[in-house]
Amino acid sequence: MSISINDLGKDFQLSIFAAAMERGAGLVAVRELASGKLLYINETGMQMLGTTDYAELEALMQQNNLGDCDATIAAPGNGGREEREWVNKKGEKQWGVYEKLPFKHAMQHYCFFRLSTGIVSGSYYRQQIEKELERFGALFDYASIGILVANRQGLITMINDFALEQFGYKRKELLGHAVEQLLPQRVRDRHVQHRERYNAHPQSRPMGIGLDLYGIRKDGTEFPVEISLSHYQNEEGTFVIAYINNITERKKAEEKIEKLNNELEQMVEERTLQLRKAMEMLxxxxxxxxxxxxxxxxxxxxxxxxxxxxxxxxxxxxxxxxxxxxxxxxxxxxxxxxxxxxxxxxxxxxxxxxxxxxxxxxxxxxxEEGKIQVRPVNFQVEELVHNVIQEMQGISKDQQIIDYQHSGQPEVVLDPSLLRHIVMNLLGNAIKFTAADGTINVRTHRDEEQFRLMVADNGIGMSEEDQQHLFERFYRGANVSNIQGTGLGLHIVSKYSELMNGSISCESELGVGTTFTVTFPFNNNHTAAE
Missing domain, CATH: 1.10.287.130 (Signal transduction histidine kinase, dimerisation/phosphotransfer (DHp) domain)
Structure with missing residues (x-):
């Protein structure tokens, strides 16, 4: 009795192999790997693919990516079995278990593969999808934050249990209704406009930044909320996801902290007074x-x-x-x-x-307290300076002329708020110290190396001694005591320039005029942009 196929004759082995391949369930075939040529396919396989034409069979093999063995499949533990979809000549989609095995004969590499039938759908993938849906359901229904999904028309399509508990509704009372039902009456009309604008340009972001938002329960009571928005799109349309957090307790905590801070400030003042008395006694x-x-x-x-x-x-x-x-x-x-x-x-x-x-x-x-934060952005400097000049026209004298010219590249990367303050201060000084029929020249220039702002007037000018103390706090020149001013403006300008890694210089002569030049290196701008 033979217990190994190697004990049988080669012809007998081939007969057994041929019978198994011809009568076996599903497609069985062999391709040559070097050329991709189809060497053999059983009758069942031709029936499954719907053709006996050799060229059509090879095309269907290529289309379904069948017989694409590589050496790694035969490695121990890798296997070559997978559940997959394939199409026949008519384009009908089928599911089956695909197995492939590379082998070598006479120094040539071949791929033996088979494709079983009878699978109605991708059960494995269906199971995976079902598992993912279960995970999603757990996240959605058991999340400790309110979540609702609304379509483009603002109608609620999904809402989790936590949100229902927050607002005091049952699910059937909200599904298909507008999200504005959950908002106070006073803001519903505005919210419709906000929603339409969001649908036009959807993006993931917090809602109502800087505003106090409120929801309204079924019983009419309001409560503070914090809302974040997200969106997604599928074949059914565009949907918005709202994450709703009841921040009532946080608001109470903030009020409590504010009260404690006030009490602490009072205690600090009292302790400071006690400390001063104690120091006098030491x-x-x-x-x-x-x-x-x-x-x-x-x-x-x-x-x-x-x-x-x-x-x-x-x-x-x-x-x-x-x-x-x-x-x-x-x-x-x-x-x-x-x-x-x-x-x-x-x-x-x-x-x-x-x-x-x-x-x-x-x-x-x-x-002095280090509370000025620099927020550099890319903006049109010529537009900013024009706007400042337009605003300052209201305080300029009757016959004064403000001549502005820009040269070089139009954009800079600086803090527009700080630069605006610098321009307003320098231009305000020029207007203040220039005669009613005088001319004030404003120039900006942007090249590859730096951005430069220059404000020049033909006003009263200042002495060299005054220029030495020009940027000190509360300092005012000897010849301006009869003109309104705090002596703080140029000090602020110099500090704002330093915060943006810039520098300011002054050229002035008594009775001739004054020129201020503020320079910001290009490398600083480039670094800020990055």
Whole structure:
């Protein structure tokens, strides 16, 4: 009795092999790997593919990627079995188990492969899809955040249990209804417009940045929410996913923290007062006390100078507001409208001046505390300077001419807010210190190496001694004591320039005029853009 096929004769082995291949279930074939030529295919295989034509059979093999063995398939543990889809000559799609095995004969490489039938659909892949759907269902239904999906018309198509619990609805009460049902009545119309704009340009982002958002429950009570938006698209259309987080507890915590901060500030003030009293009583540590007193003196001088400057600068606009307000009240006749308008404009100008002074004080405080953040972006510098000049026309003198020209590349990478402040300050000084019939030249230039801003006037100019202290806090030239100013503007300009890695220089001559030049190296701009 033979227990191995090798014990049989070769002819008998071939007969057994031929019978198995011809009568076996499914397609059985052999291709030569070097040429891709189809050497053999059984009758069942031709029936499955729907043709007996050799050329059509080879084309179908190529189309279905059958018989593409490589050496790795025969490696131990790799196998060559997979469930896959294939098409016959009529284009009908079928599913089957595909197996392939490379072998070598007479120094030539071949691929033996077979394709079984009888699989209605891709059960393996179907199982994988079902598993993924189960995972998705678990994530969607058991997430600890509200999730809803709405179509392009704003109708709710899906909503998870957490969101239903948040809003107090049952699922059937929301599916197919507009998302605006979950919003307070006062914002529903605006939300429709916001939704349409989002559909036009969908992107993943937080909703209502900087705004307090609220949802409304079924019982009419409102609660603060935080919402993030995402989107996806399939054959059914475009859908928006909203992730809704009830932040009621966070709001309470924030209020509690704010209250604690206020209490802490009060405690700090009280402890500071106690510390000052204790320091006065310390006679043993005289040297430390002297140092502390010196620092206190410096701070006191700075505060005194600040108070003196503020009271001096506020006096004129406040007096103007008071007197103009009194006169407006006196001009109550209809023919006095022109006089009333004149004094109202004086009040507006004085208020604007007060605002500018306060802004200077606040800017210096932020600079000293390191709270100024540089946010460089790419923008059109010529447009920015034109806009500033247009705004400054309101404070320019009657016959003054502001001549602006730009050369070189149109775009720079800087912080537009800081650059705008620099231009406004330099241009404001030029207007202030130039005669009513004078000319102010503004030039900007952008080349491969740097960006340069120049503001030149033919005003009163300044001495060399004043130029040495020009950018110090509260410093004002000897020849401008009768002109409104805080002495902070150029200090702020120099600090803003340094924050953007730039530098400022000044050329001035008494009675001739002054030119300020601010330069920003190109390498700094390029680095900021990256």
């Amino acid at each position: 006679e043993a540590s005289k040297e430390d006390l002297t140092v502390a007193l010196g620092r206190e003196k410096e701070l006191s001088e700075l505060k005194s100078r600040f108070v003196s400057m503020a009271s001096h600068e506020f006096r004129t606009p406040l007096s103007t507001i008071l007197s103009s307000a009194f006169l407006v009240k006196q001009y109550d006749a209809e023919e006095d409208q022109a006089k009333r308008s004149k004094h109202i404009q004086r009040i507006v100008s004085s208020v604007n001046l007060l605002t500018d002074i306060l802004n200077d004080f606040l800017s210096v405080g932020k600079i």
